[in-house]
Amino acid sequence: MDHSVSNYEALLLLLLLPLLLLLSIKHVNSKKKAELPxxxxxxxxxxxxxxPHMTRKVHITMSQFAKSYGPLISVKLGAQLIVVASSPAAAAEILKTHDRVLSARYESKSSPFKISDVNRMAIVWATTCNDSWKSLRALCRTELFSGRAIESQAAVRERKVCEMVEFLAAREGKVVDIGEIVFTTVFNSLCNLFFSDDLLVLEDRKGKASGLKSHIWKMMELGATPSIADFYPVLAPLDPQGLKKKMAKVVSQMFSVWDSYIKERREIHESKFHVDAPKGDFLDVFLSNGFDDQKINWLFFELLTAGTETTTTTVEWAMTELLKSEESMTKVREELRREIGGNPINEANVFQLTFLNACIKETFRLHPPVPFLIPHCALETCEVLNYRIPKNAQVLVNIWAIGRDPSVWEDPLSFRPERFVNSGSAVVDFKGHDFELLPFGSGRRVCPGLPMAAKQLPLILASLIKGFDWALPGGEDPAKLDMDEKFGLTLQKDQPLLLVARKQSM
Structure with missing residues (x-):
């Protein structure tokens, strides 16, 4: 009997040995991480x-810190620990190597929304990659951003760009705000996919487009405002800066722009006498999936703000840089004459415009639509570049700094699209695989709208340049154009780009 007990204990020990070994390794690794600085x-x-070290342009401050302390730095803002990556290698560690562990979103104490609601409704701001987030991403990818969906939508985007060109031709010789016109064009392109209707007009006499654009910018600005409630969570219930109240007001104003479409369409869907065929737009998709009004409003808020603001900002910066660089503008025009000639521009033929697409990449490098990727958060403690990233630390990737790093880019402060044509950088793309150029992020949190933006940006930029000669009001010298940035979640021009168009025969 003693012999059988001994055999049993030996067998049990043999079975438990792998588990004990695993626990031992985990303990050693945990201790090692805790000891890392x-x-x-x-x-x-x-x-x-x-x-006290922070300035209003936080991306520049963090870039300067990186020059002194290295590509991965940490700062304490009150009680909040923030880790910032400012090199391609550091970005790859965060967005690829440790993608799962660092894929959470930071839960701001200044948000007016319940985290449980956000995690049920959101794609961009969901704090974890939960089942709801996965199903929403999959739905958007299939219905809106897949290759098949993007191709089927091309006629809508091309029609809206044609309307933009016709509007500019009718305004020949008059001062126009490029940002507002592009904003309206992109916004209406999306609205036709979502609601089968325009929500704005190019002839914006009532200021609806500029008002909506200002609402979106206000939201971007509030989202980037340093929050005392985040620095000192004990003060969060007091909302010391009024950020919760301000954000809630702006979001409510934006919901009101399209809320009537949702209510009207829901009544049609729920009517017993509903005989009209569905429009087949994204609103129908949401309603068919049983989404409530709050969820639909939130999703349109995320998709419309992200989709319009980043594209508008990029086109405005690209036009600014091309106006300042006569040589680059000439090369774009020559390429358009050679490759397109008298044919209409469409999404199928703009991809053969090598130099124009290089100009877009160069704009992304110098003027990324966002200075930092939307903040990540550590789900658990991990090791990055031999440093410890504690659980719940906020993690930022400073893509503005990466784009201007002289160790990554030759002559980084100059607008030189040629670098994406005739050098090793020609193979660098902006779709999340090359960590030198990350305007849309990478990994599981990559921007879902990237495929649409990649189609729309060259179409709009090529149409603006092919159709018109551009000049500053009063014949001002483009070399003196204001290049200051306005810091928010996105990085707009501080001064809007006001131009005068003259029709061009090509």
Whole structure:
């Protein structure tokens, strides 16, 4: 009997050995991570941390810190720890190597929305990649951003761009705001996919487009405002800066723009006498999937703000740089004459415009639509570049700094589209695989609208340049164009680009 007990214990030990070994390794790794230092950074003050070191243009401040402390830094803002990556290698570690562990979103204490609601409704701002997030991403990918869907939508985008060109031709010789016109064009393109209707007009006499654009920018600005409630969570219930109230007001104003479409369509869907065929747009898709009004409003809010603001900002910066660089503008025009000639521009033929697409890449490099990728958060403690990233730390990728890093790019402050044509950088793309150029992010949190933006940007830019000669009002010198940025979640021109168009015969 003693012999059988001994055999049983030996067998049990043999079965438990792998588990004990695994637990031992996990304990050693956990201890090792705990012993690793935090990424370096400026010495924090008592209580305040590094708040006194911050400036209004945080992306520039963080870039300067990276020059002093390295490609991965940490700063303390009050009680909040923020880790910032400012090199392709550091970005790859965060967005690829540790993609799962660092895929959460930071839960801001200034958000007016319940986290449970956001995680049920959101794609961009869901704090975890939960089942709801996965199903929403899959739905959007299939119905809106798949190759088949993008191809089927081409006629809508091309029609809206033709309307933009016709509007500009009718305004020949008059001052136009390029940002507002592109914003309206992109917004209406999306609205036709979502609601089968335009929500704005190019002849914006009532200021609806400029008002909506200002609402979106206000939201971007509020989202990037340093939050005292995040620095000192104990103050969150007091909403010391009024950010919760301001955000809730702006979001409500934006919901009101399209809310009537949702209510009207829902009544039709729920009517017993419903005989009309569905429009087949994205609103019908949402209603058919049983989404409530709150969820539909939120999804349109995310998709419309992200889809319009980034594209508008990129076109405005691209036009600004091309006006300042006469040589580059001439090359674009020559390419359009050679490759397109008298044919209409469409999404199928703009991809043969090598130099124009290089100009878009160069704009992304110098003027990324967002200075930082939307903040990530560590689900658990991990090791990045031999440093410890603690659980719940906020993690940023400074793509503005990467795009201007002289160790990555030759002559980084100059607008040189040729670098994406005639050099090793010609193979660099912006679709999330090359960590030198990440305007849309990478990994599981990559922007779902990337395929649509990749089609729309060259179509709009080529149409603006092929159809018109552009000049500044009063014949001002383009070399003196204001290049200051306005910091928010996106990186707009501080001063809008006001131009005068003259029709061009090509």
């Amino acid at each position: 935090l990424p370096p950074g400026p010495k924090p003050w008592p209580i305040l941390g590094n708040i």
